Amino acid sequence: MRSLSNVFNLLAVGLTIAFLAIYVAHSSIVSSTDTALERSSRYDVAWVGAAGRMEVLSLQKLLAKFMITSDQADASQVKLFAAILANRFSVFQSHSYQAFLDRKPKRRVLIDAARQTFERILPDLNNIEELSGRQLELVQQDLEKVFAGIDRIGAEAQTDSVNQVAQIRSELKKKQDLQKWVASGLFGFIALLLAIAAIQNLFLRKANRKAVGSAEGFSYLAHHDSLTGLPNRMAFNTRFASALARCAEPHKGSIAVLAIDLDGFKAVNDRLGHATGDALLKQVAERMSATCATFANSIITARIGGDEFAVVLDAAEGIDAVLEQADELRGVLSAPYEIDGVALVVGASVGVAVSVAERNPDKLLIDADIALTQAKASGKDRILLFDPAMHDIFLRTALIQAELAGAIENDKIKPHYQIKVDVATGRVTGAEVLARWNHPTLGPVSPAEFTQIAEQSGLIVPMGRKILEKACRDALHFPQDMGIAVNLSVVQFVRGDLVQTVREVLETTGFPAHRLTLEVTESLMISESDRAVEILTQIQEMGISIALDDFGTGYSALSYLRQFDWDELKIDRAFVMELETDDRAGAIVGSIVSMAHMLGIQVTAEGAETYEQIEILRDAGCNTIQGYHFGRPVPVSDLPGTILHAVAATARLSNSSALAKNAVA
Ligand code: C2E
Ligand code: CA
Numbered sequence: 001m002r003s004l005s006n007v008f009n010l011l012a013v014g015l016t017i018a019f020l021a022i023y024v025a026h027s028s029i030v031s032s033t034d035t036a037l038e039r040s041s042r043y044d045v046a047w048v049g050a051a052g053r054m055e056v057l058s059l060q061k062l063l064a065k066f067m068i069t070s071d072q073a074d075a076s077q078v079k080l081f082a083a084i085l086a087n088r089f090s091v092f093q094s095h096s097y098q099a100f101l102d103r104k105p106k107r108r109v110l111i112d113a114a115r116q117t118f119e120r121i122l123p124d125l126n127n128i129e130e131l132s133g134r135q136l137e138l139v140q141q142d143l144e145k146v147f148a149g150i151d152r153i154g155a156e157a158q159t160d161s162v163n164q165v166a167q168i169r170s171e172l173k174k175k176q177d178l179q180k181w182v183a184s185g186l187f188g189f190i191a192l193l194l195a196i197a198a199i200q201n202l203f204l205r206k207a208n209r210k211a212v213g214s215a216e217g218f219s220y221l222a223h224h225d226s227l228t229g230l231p232n233r234m235a236f237n238t239r240f241a242s243a244l245a246r247c248a249e250p251h252k253g254s255i256a257v258l259a260i261d262l263d264g265f266k267a268v269n270d271r272l273g274h275a276t277g278d279a280l281l282k283q284v285a286e287r288m289s290a291t292c293a294t295f296a297n298s299i300i301t302a303r304i305g306g307d308e309f310a311v312v313l314d315a316a317e318g319i320d321a322v323l324e325q326a327d328e329l330r331g332v333l334s335a336p337y338e339i340d341g342v343a344l345v346v347g348a349s350v351g352v353a354v355s356v357a358e359r360n361p362d363k364l365l366i367d368a369d370i371a372l373t374q375a376k377a378s379g380k381d382r383i384l385l386f387d388p389a390m391h392d393i394f395l396r397t398a399l400i401q402a403e404l405a406g407a408i409e410n411d412k413i414k415p416h417y418q419i420k421v422d423v424a425t426g427r428v429t430g431a432e433v434l435a436r437w438n439h440p441t442l443g444p445v446s447p448a449e450f451t452q453i454a455e456q457s458g459l460i461v462p463m464g465r466k467i468l469e470k471a472c473r474d475a476l477h478f479p480q481d482m483g484i485a486v487n488l489s490v491v492q493f494v495r496g497d498l499v500q501t502v503r504e505v506l507e508t509t510g511f512p513a514h515r516l517t518l519e520v521t522e523s524l525m526i527s528e529s530d531r532a533v534e535i536l537t538q539i540q541e542m543g544i545s546i547a548l549d550d551f552g553t554g555y556s557a558l559s560y561l562r563q564f565d566w567d568e569l570k571i572d573r574a575f576v577m578e579l580e581t582d583d584r585a586g587a588i589v590g591s592i593v594s595m596a597h598m599l600g601i602q603v604t605a606e607g608a609e610t611y612e613q614i615e616i617l618r619d620a621g622c623n624t625i626q627g628y629h630f631g632r633p634v635p636v637s638d639l640p641g642t643i644l645h646a647v648a649a650t651a652r653l654s655n656s657s658a659l660a661k662n663a664v665a
């Protein structure tokens with residue numbers, strides 16, 4: 001386009017120069033034509049010649065008449081015409097006539113002869129009344145000679161003049177032709193210039209249309225998410241701001257923000273690839289747009305992050321109506337997807353915030369986000385309405401996030417120990433290491449809270465190493481037959497070199513591998529199955545025991561039992577809690593235990609708080625039991641006291657007279 005416009009510009013400049021040149025040429029032609037015309041008009045030789053002829057002829061006629069009449073009046077006429085002719089001879093002296101005479105030498109001879117003759121007879125002509133008949137005849141003859149000369153030259157003058165005029169005419173004709181060509185050329189050029197201007201204009205208009213088109217395109221791109229075509233964060237912010245401005249006016253109702261996040265989207269991306277992730281997002285966006293299009297109160301639906309979406313609704317119908325719509329949306333998004341023939345199920349968590357008079361509406365999106373975070377933390381695939389109390393939770397989480405790294409670095413997170421008791425012998429066989437953080441302002445922070453945050457930031461890797469190392473050093477002072485069990489997070493398998501870490505810790509602390517158990521949950525088997533089995537095998541080969549933790553929560557697929565050669569299975573507290581109220585719980589525990597035993601796996605029950613629970617667990621065949629009944633997690637300094645307490649507790653078990661004897665002192 002640019003080069004084309006350059007060509008046009010060059011053409012226009014060239015044509016303008018040509019135009020000027022033509023104009024100059026044209027002007028010079030016009031002026032030379034003027035000169036020629038002037039020349040032709042000034043050329044009076046023929047006229048002078050012809051007049052001379054007429055005048056001589058008239059003089060001859062008058063003389064002849066006088067010769068007949070001898071009348072005084074005729075004599076006067078003769079004298080008058082003689083004077084006219086004399087004057088004519090002086091006219092013959094004019095520059096142009098002289099030039100004509102000079103062109104042929106004979107002409108001058110003729111005219112000079114005529115003039116001499118005339119000058120000779122002029123006195124007679126002026127004195128005509130005095131002349132005799134014979135003298136008059138002689139004057140008449142001389143006048144005849146004068147006539148002959150003037151007539152001859154007059155005729156030549158006429159011919160010469162005609163030729164000259166013809167020449168000037170032909171010159172004029174040529175110039176006129178040239179002028180015509182030049183004029184046509186000029187018009188042609190003007191037409192060409194106009195045509196070029198028109199074409200350029202056309203191109204300019206086209207370019208302009210294109211520019212307008214691209215500007216619109218750019219604006220579309222700037223305001224829409226390229227993957228899903230939904231309005232993006234920028235568009236959302238703009239429309240959200242105007243919706244907020246509207247609801248800030250008194251009695252203008254309220255608006256609701258739905259912050260939506262897909263559950264398990266990261267896993268889809270990681271395991272099935274980004275192309276599948278993108279296809280999923282597109283389908284999610286389509287479902288979302290289609291559903292929101294059915295809401296009469298929908299203001300904007302936008303994609304504001306990777307798998308984060310936001311919907312703004314007019315909340316004039318009240319909070320319940322908005323929650324119903326949010327639930328409808330969640331339901332639509334949670335229905336199975338099909339991508340390249342593969343069925344996918346992802347949930348959607350929704351945080352809802354509705355503008356209320358007493359709360360700054362600017363914070364609405366943040367509030368919805370806080371509610372969303374809470375919804376995710378409390379089990380996913382659910383809707384949570386923002387409550388100002390959540391804000392405190394949010395601030396607490398933010399504080400933990402901000403201070404966690406420092407706490408790990410400065411050993412503020414310390415291992416506590418919860419003993420495990422062998423129900424057959426009453427011996428304390430080991431202790432589970434549970435991290436504790438006593439925050440200076442927040443008080444005790446649950447590991448369930450900070451390990452999750454540590455997992456998100458990756459801090460779980462250095463934290464896990466520190467806990468393991470500290471526990472191994474502590475346990476060197478425990479009774480020789482007591483082991484320790486350390487919890488591992490999935491993130492430690494994914495990030496960081498776990499095998500190397502464990503090896504280094506054992507080497508530096510000198511703690512024997514056979515006294516160490518590492519606990520992992522089934523989530524590891526779901527997300528990182530192959531890699532996990534490989535790493536676990538390497539760790540197990542070092543002599544370390546591996547326990548499958550929290551069995552009975554989540555999927556608890558029995559297939560996990562076959563995937564790896566587990567040393568221990570830990571039945572979750574949720575099962576244990578139901579033992580006394582639900583007979584089926586006991587039956588399930590019984591079958592889990594027998595299945596585990598068939599596979600050569602030891603079973604530990606967690607969270608046993610009562611004597612009855614312990615009896616049922618023991619009868620169901622559990623090997624070891626852990627729970628508040630025997631001892632709470634305590635700092636290393638309190639461990640001996642807890643062990644003593646556990647011994648006392650085992651003594652109370654029915655048929656336990658033998659147990660007490662075997663219990664570890
Ligand atoms: P977990 O591995 O299931 O740990 C057992 C949890 O049950 C502990 O909670 C323990 O205090 C609690 N518990 C034990 N017996 C009873 C009982 O009789 N009644 C009740 N109500 N609770 C009982 P805690 O210490 O809050 O730990 C929570 C979770 O945090 C742990 O669950 C574990 O998954 C994680 N965690 C703790 N320390 C670490 C760590 O160092 N690394 C990693 N990765 N995770 C850890
Ligand atoms: Ca555990």
Ligand code: CA
Nearest residue numbers: 549550570606
């Ligand atoms: Ca557990």
